Amino acid sequence: MRPAAFATFFVVLALAAVHGQTSRTAPAVKAGTTGEKAGATGATKTPWGDPDLQGTWSNQTITPLERPAEFKDKPVLTEAEAAAYEKRLVEAGNVDNRTPGTVQDVNLAYNQVWWDRGNKIVADRRTSLVVDPPDGRIPPLTPAAQKRREEDRKASDNEKFAASWLDFDVYSRCIIRSALPRLSTGYNNNYEIVQSPGYVAIMQEQMHETRIIPLGNQPHLTSAVRQWLGDSRGRWEGNTLVVETTNFTDEARGSTFQYATKNMRLVERFTRTSDRTIDYEFTVSDPETWTRPWTVKMPWNRIDGLLYEYACHEGNVGLEHMLSGARAADAKTK
């Protein structure tokens, strides 16, 4: 959706909210244009009094999700260590990494012109985005989840023999980038938050999805209703937006988070800490997948620009080409 269309959508959304809550009449506004100015905590308010999270943000970071073995007993780096580590990661990710004649060379041998991972570790110099468990590692997978992981890896390896578009994951099929919650990935790590009375919406640049989060105490959809991005409900706890999401689906490969089941429960917490920063934290729990819940903390940093359209279906000829490649391989074996 183009920015203009997105804005139009929110006029409609705001009107719908006004219809339902006649005492609230303010339209959606951009952060910083109206409302209470930032205080010491960086918290601003919308004209109708909600904490203001609006703007365009990026969650890109090169801090690893899990703590590397080299930092086993070091959850936070010193400034000097952080600078050296950051430099090492940036350099490692920005070389023409050629190993001619390998699958890796076809798939991943690109440098920073292709990727958009960023070049910063998190400002508090943690060595992992995972903050709980305290060792900075994702808890062990249950045996059932280990099996799902193996099946996913096999299915991914078999894409070159695909019989149908159904054999590809949600990303290749331009359905969603990946299940919630979103981590920092290769590129297009950008988000726009727009608020209206009773709603928060988050547009995800990749790939063209908008999460619409009703606020208050509305119940979740019935468990029979499953959605690519689940079903989110939000509430304010002080200046923090707390969003609980359930009702995920496992209808296509890659539509659940990290080998979880569709019954995973996600709780996200968004706290504006400065004009340019939102502290973002999530906890995922799914006894069918992990031996305990785990929590990630990572910043969303303001970007000085627009979200761009990632109209994935616009030219997703890769899917067609992969299938025709598989048919060509079939023909050779006949």
Added chain:
Amino acid sequence: MKLTHIAAIVVLALGMTASAARAHHSFSAEFDVNKPIKLQGTVKRVQWINPHTWIWIDVKKPDGTVEEWGIEAGTPNTLFRLGLTRDALPVGTEIVVSGYEARDGAKRANGRDMTFTDGRKLLMGSSVGNDAQSK
């Protein structure tokens, strides 16, 4: 340092980042690892489309005939943020492409390395960072 050593470091480093980075779809399912190819041709048109840009070039064969080849490149949003616009590669520009040929035998390749004929790198430059967080 040997290339294999550099590759090992990169895989290690990237494996540790928040999510295993990958392109939108599997290039190795689209292009044939056993068919490396080098092409030299002139830019005919550029498709600035999602999820990947495509650069179409005319390649003159030794017998004088011309073949059109499609080159798959990066995602347009990322390239645009790096300052590469649709005007960065005018029609008629001569480029050299090193990549892998399509598995189905069509005249397409992935744009693994792209350079101008004087050796300057095109899209795959080596030191362009992103400073979104440092602004």
